[in-house]
Amino acid sequence: MTHNKNILCIGAGYVGGPTMAMIAHQCPEYRITVVDINARRIDQWNSDTLPIYEPGLEELIRATRGKNLFFSTDIAGGIRENDMIFVSVNTPTKSFGEGAGMAADLQFWEATARQILQYSESPKIVIEKSTLPVKTALAMERILNGTGNDVRFDVLSNPEFMAEGSAIQDLKQPDRVLVGSRENERGLVARRALVDIYLHWVPADKIITSNIWSSELSKLVSNAFLAQRISSINAISALCEATEANVDEVARAVGMDSRIGSKFLRASVGFGGSCFKKDILNLVYLCRNYGLDTVADYWEGVIRINDDQMARFTRTMLKAMFNTLAGKKICLLGFAFKANTGDTRESPAIYIAKNLMAEKAVVVISDPQALRNAAVDLQDAQGQVSYIEDPYAAAAGCHAIAVMTEWDLYRKLDFEKIYKIMLKPAFIFDGRNILDHQRCFDIGFNVYPIGSPPLTRF
Ligand SMILES: NC(=O)c1ccc[n+]([C@@H]2O[C@H](COP(=O)([O-])OP(=O)(O)OC[C@H]3O[C@@H](n4cnc5c(N)ncnc54)[C@H](O)[C@@H]3O)[C@@H](O)[C@H]2O)c1
Numbered sequence: 001m002t003h004n005k006n007i008l009c010i011g012a013g014y015v016g017g018p019t020m021a022m023i024a025h026q027c028p029e030y031r032i033t034v035v036d037i038n039a040r041r042i043d044q045w046n047s048d049t050l051p052i053y054e055p056g057l058e059e060l061i062r063a064t065r066g067k068n069l070f071f072s073t074d075i076a077g078g079i080r081e082n083d084m085i086f087v088s089v090n091t092p093t094k095s096f097g098e099g100a101g102m103a104a105d106l107q108f109w110e111a112t113a114r115q116i117l118q119y120s121e122s123p124k125i126v127i128e129k130s131t132l133p134v135k136t137a138l139a140m141e142r143i144l145n146g147t148g149n150d151v152r153f154d155v156l157s158n159p160e161f162m163a164e165g166s167a168i169q170d171l172k173q174p175d176r177v178l179v180g181s182r183e184n185e186r187g188l189v190a191r192r193a194l195v196d197i198y199l200h201w202v203p204a205d206k207i208i209t210s211n212i213w214s215s216e217l218s219k220l221v222s223n224a225f226l227a228q229r230i231s232s233i234n235a236i237s238a239l240c241e242a243t244e245a246n247v248d249e250v251a252r253a254v255g256m257d258s259r260i261g262s263k264f265l266r267a268s269v270g271f272g273g274s275c276f277k278k279d280i281l282n283l284v285y286l287c288r289n290y291g292l293d294t295v296a297d298y299w300e301g302v303i304r305i306n307d308d309q310m311a312r313f314t315r316t317m318l319k320a321m322f323n324t325l326a327g328k329k330i331c332l333l334g335f336a337f338k339a340n341t342g343d344t345r346e347s348p349a350i351y352i353a354k355n356l357m358a359e360k361a362v363v364v365i366s367d368p369q370a371l372r373n374a375a376v377d378l379q380d381a382q383g384q385v386s387y388i389e390d391p392y393a394a395a396a397g398c399h400a401i402a403v404m405t406e407w408d409l410y411r412k413l414d415f416e417k418i419y420k421i422m423l424k425p426a427f428i429f430d431g432r433n434i435l436d437h438q439r440c441f442d443i444g445f446n447v448y449p450i451g452s453p454p455l456t457r458f
Pocket of ligand 1: 010011012013014015016035036037038041075088089090091108109111112129130131132160161162163164274275
């Protein structure tokens with residue numbers, strides 16, 4: 001079959017794989033190739049065991065792979081043969097030199113730009129899918145168009161707003177698609193070509209366009225606002241615990257104000273994931289660069305509250321369990337940073353597990369999708385840790401359970417059975433407020449929710 005558009009995506013990760021699978025599915029007349037420097041990842045995309053878990057992803061890949069969706073390590077060939085190139089390589093926080101711990105590390109991004117330049121023989125539209133600091137497109141344009149050769153490049157910004165755990169649904173029915181471009185003639189032509197792809201399945205009124213810097217900034221601000229909401233309710237959860245108010249009741253009352261809204265107002269042990277912290281740090285760094293220190297301090301506060309929430313959680317465990325965790329066996333229910341993903345990047349569970357091990361606790365980790373990643377995250381941790389997928393087997397002989405991820409299966413566990421096989425007094429620390437606390441208390445547990453008074457027998 002001949003395809004009427006050839007699209008390349010560089011970076012076959014959590015964003016590149018699912019977004020390209022969706023485009024391939026919705027646009028059967030296009031040929032999509034996804035390339036990566038990581039050959040193992042590409043092998044996994046070409047196998048029955050995909051490198052990431054997302055509900056609905058397997059079905060999408062099965063329907064498209066080998067037809068109009070291809071995974072390959074041939075980056076040079078991919079660049080040569082395709083006219084639209086999405087770039088979704090990783091942009092982690094810089095860990096060295098100027099801006100270490102704050103700024104985005106753009107080495108993978110720039111390496112990609114140089115590869116595009118090296119192998120291009122015809123004009124290309126290059127699309128930023130990765131999340132980047134404002135004005136990265138300018139640097140990209142300078143690298144690509146600065147050699148004086150005849151090949152012409154247009155750079156667009158098309159940040160990805162999908163959330164892990166609901167990526168396929170988010171990609172299928174996005175709240176909005178944002179396309180930023182230069183607002184000159186060439187820029188508008190390139191913008192149109194990208195909009196045309198999304199028009200295959202996204203209603204026109206959900207596809208918004210803007211200047212390229214607004215587009216780049218909107219993604220950072222979007223994540224900053226989402227994280228800010230979590231930190232806002234978590235900050236209030238600390239006050240609730242101190243005053244015997246109940247954070248769920250407060251959230252309900254506050255969220256019914258239509259100006260505030262009820263979504264994303266669930267108190268928890270804290271936010272994780274590869275994006276929120278890194279993107280806020282990136283925003284903070286940008287603000288400081290422009291001399292906006294008060295603005296930077298404001299956003300940095302969102303991260304401080306998150307760090308404090310995780311530290312408070314371990315302090316609560318320590319205090320509740322008679323100020324010593326040494327030798328005590330604690331089961332972490334969940335290790336992924338949220339439900340419906342196996343991704344553990346920046347998961348609060350990493351921090352909590354390390355803290356517990358620093359207190360010489362013995363940690364048992366359970367998760368339906370994330371045990372492989374958990375073992376990598378904790379490979380250097382000092383202490384005793386084991387990995388057991390079955391939650392009942394994991395809880396057996398433990399002094400305490402701490403819920404780290406809001407997997408649905410944990411809501412439905414038989415807590416009478418679990419109580420019987422745990423040591424007494426048995427503790428539950430519900431870091432996601434998903435359990436029926438009164439029922440667990442009635443069974444015999446001492447229960448510590450987030451943001452409401454504990455239910456204890458002492
Ligand atoms: N994960 C999310 O939920 C999410 C959501 C929206 C936006 N983003 C942004 O999208 C970007 C990618 O995120 P991700 O979670 O998919 O990252 P990821 O680490 O899962 O995937 C990135 C991939 O890029 C590959 N890569 C790096 N340099 C390369 C090069 N020079 N050539 C070819 N491949 C290369 C890596 O090997 C890796 O497989 C980041 O900027 C992130 O902030 C992520």
